[in-house]
Amino acid sequence: MEVVLAFTIGGLVTGAVYMLLSRNLLRLLFGVIILSNAVNLSIFLAGGLDYGVPPLIQGADKVLEGTYANPLPQALILTAIVIGFSLLAFALVLVYRGWQDMGTIDGDALRVAEPVETTPALEAAARARKHGRETA
């Protein structure tokens, strides 16, 4: 099953990256959801796949014996899922606020931080240099 899952994860990453590259921020977030699933599955796969043997200590045993699934990746993924959800919710609200304030969910149209014109800092630097040259 490992090989099958590895290729499946590759497919998930392909879809996720394709959506991450879209200009629509909602699609981008959908890409994030798929990517986080793909990453969780990757961790799971790297820890080894075992069918039907959960890491639970049975009855009178005091230690896990025989074949059992690797518990550490599971612990890591479990918390990662919850965190992934929290961040998704946060990002979703960011997109929503962007829509409210700027009226677009086109990522390429969001130019508040980097307006199309040259920045004032660049202009100021050019001015200062020109000034220095003139007085020289």
Add this chain to the structure above:
Amino acid sequence: MHSLILRTGTRLLLALMVLFSLFILWRGHNEPGGGFIGGLIAAVAYSLVALSFGVAEMRRMLPADPKTILGAGLALAIVSGLFAVVGQGGLLADPYMASRWYISYTETGEKGFAIGTPVLFDIGVYLVVIGGILAMVRGLMEEL
């Protein structure tokens, strides 16, 4: 939507689901479950209430504001780690978050009731998950 029967019924159903989530939380140490899963189940239950009857109804059925629950959970989780630092063995004998257990044994030497700081910590996790998610849901529903 505002029928008394439906509302009472929902209240009952909600109570059952919250009880179930507590059960999942409690048994999590030995069976599948735990603070994360329990918290998520309770959060789903309250979210469904909010979707069906509005956010005000959800708030009425919550014992406290989501933010308060969130804070309490985080505080509990942090405090649970302090037992090791100030507890038996002297100050700073063990690192922060090392576990401490109280275990009662039956007369035959069988292990009986056991409670430890990891359980407190798990309850903290449970509360943070509920509080965090419901804060989001409430914020979104009030805003939208």
Add this chain to the structure above:
Amino acid sequence: MLAAVLVIFLAAAIAPTLHRLLPAFSHWLLALVPAGVTVWFAQFLGPVSGGETVLQVVPWVPALGVELAFRLDGLSLLFALLVTGIGTFITAYAGGYLHGHEHQGRFYLFLLAFMGSMLGLVLADDVISLFVFWELTSVTSFLLIGFNHEDGRSRRSAVQALVVTSLGGLALLAGLVLMGLVGEGWRLTAMEASGIDFRAHALYLPILVLILLGAFTKSAQVPFHFWLPNAMDAPTPVSAYLHSATMVKAGVYLVARLNPTLGGTEVWTYTLAAFGTVTAVWGGLMALRSTDLKKVLAYTTLMALGTLTMLVGLGTEYALKGFAVFLLAHSLYKGALFMGAGAVDHGTGTRDVNQLSGLWPKMRLTGLFILLASLSMAGLPPFFGFLGKELMYEGMLEAGSTGTFVLVGMVLANATMLGAAGLVFVKPFLGKPSQAAEHAHEGSPSLWIGPAVLASLGLAFGLFGSLPAPLMGAVTSAVAGTAKTVDLHLWHGLTPALGLSAVTVALGAALFLGLRGVTAALGGLARASRVNFDAAWDHVLAGVDALARAVTNLLQAGRLSRYMLLTIAVMFALPGITLLLRGGFAMPKAEGWAEPLGWFLCFLMLLGTFGAMLATSRLAAVTALSISGLAVALFFLAYSAPDVGITQLMVETLTVIIIVLVLAKLPKFGPSERTDAATRLVKLVVAVAAGGVTTAILLSVTAQPLSPHLSDYFAAASYVEAYGRNVVNVIIVDFRGFDTLGEITVVAMAGLGVLALLKARNAPKPEEDAAAPRLDPGKPMTGEAD
């Protein structure tokens, strides 16, 4: 020696405070520090002149084998004495010159910090510490040139000097490191003693080019000379100290210091001789053309630096003796002349030789010392400069054909010095008093004591050549790498060198008398040259700006999709290429093919993913996402991860709830974000490549045997130590509890962040004029492309 350097840095540190406490005496008190260090170094005169070398080694970065190693031989002792000796007078002089300046304390700080750096530079035996001190002198020089930082011209000159010398510094660092690799160590003495033949090594040429770049930029050799005349914007004490007597000689010092290891080859000789001669002639001619006293002196400094470089290049015995004597002579007369020029400026308010005339009656002291120093600069007997010039000519005659090549240039360059001497003394001091001379007055003792001592020394050393001779011998030995002795006499008999001197004097006198014509002739030449270098500098800077802007526009286009594309492409390309190049790819053993449930769930995951990718409506996309997520959850459940599976199920539910809540307020998928076919193709290629790299990495990872160490530990300890049968939960709340604490904090922050984002809207806005025009929030996302 470390102590000497540290004491000066310490003095620098306390200088501003001291000046605030005792503004009237601070310069005298601070001058005591270099004076003391000078005396301390003077005690080594005897031993070092006798051929001894003093070494001091302090471990600095032991792990890298870098030491703070100091060496005191003839060359470094001469430089150390110049740095601290002239530094003493400069510190005192600065007190008089900058009297009442609001940042006088800061000036002392910079000046003394420079002094410490320069002293460290000439004493360093370890190339790494040499480089560090080298850069420190560049930085302090920057601070001192830009001392009057309100003046745009000062700032430009300071930046120019810093950029030129630090670019050279970078080249120097590379050269020194290469040298260290070839020489198997960082110590210069060790390299000299090791017997390794650097000249025959394959890296000789790169080392030479890199190090000479450093030396030539620092010592302002043509074509890197243009920063030095501009550096005259600095206060006069700085010009006198850094840009004539000490810092600019660092490059000359370096080539002299490396002469025993790298010198003697044809490349070395021709390069140094050619650059040196061109610089010397250039500097001399430009000096005649200038009217600002300080510029005149700056150009004569260029002449001196060129001459010194040329002399090291020739490398014959007399050339090196000439190097030693001319080095000392120049420092003495140039320090005196600069300080004198500053005193004239101070006393009359101008440095323009055309406005200065007949100062003699008003400023007899300053005039006298300028006269003494000028005569030494002109190379007339019985001054020390004459001895230097005689030895210089001897050296060139000795060098044969190479010498003849430079001889013509040097006669001309020396002749210009005579003309420049006239410009500096005759024009301002003799003749009819000009308007500027009316209010001329002598400055305070601190302004003339430095010129007095330095100019007198120039005369004394000339008359009594036996005084400096032992040290000059030690300097020559250090540069030559073998023991030499120097005898200094004014009269050698009727030698060819004396003849050349006579020619020089005649030519110089002619130059000065025909100054008007010479200046006019040079004017055109100058406009075609210095201006060009200076303008080229601006062009280079503009070019760097344009390049930076082009790169920035390419990488930082302000478009989110571009950022994503670049980030993702790099993120997947790096591990992918590494995997390919290192041959890390491996296929795991194919097992578990007969697990139909697994196949089915993988199929569902892919179905959901590609469904979401191709969906044209938001609801379809969400549905497809849910299918994929559900399949993932079931996969976890099937493959022994019940806790993870349940968590994923719950989160799927909540994700749908949240998305649906927000979706109601967001615009539908429209055609506006559709891109052209080419862009889609790029996206697809990057996406498929990313997926391919992921699969390749995962396959290779799975092919490796899994270390059971951790899972065995958890399996054994979970119940015994932590009383839990659900190992996953025990890891979360106990073994990795601290980690989980961090994670639930993230959840808490996200929850509060969502609230803050949503509630912030309800707070009153301070102003509506955001950087971007505010768009109408209600406007739907329509069809027009961006």
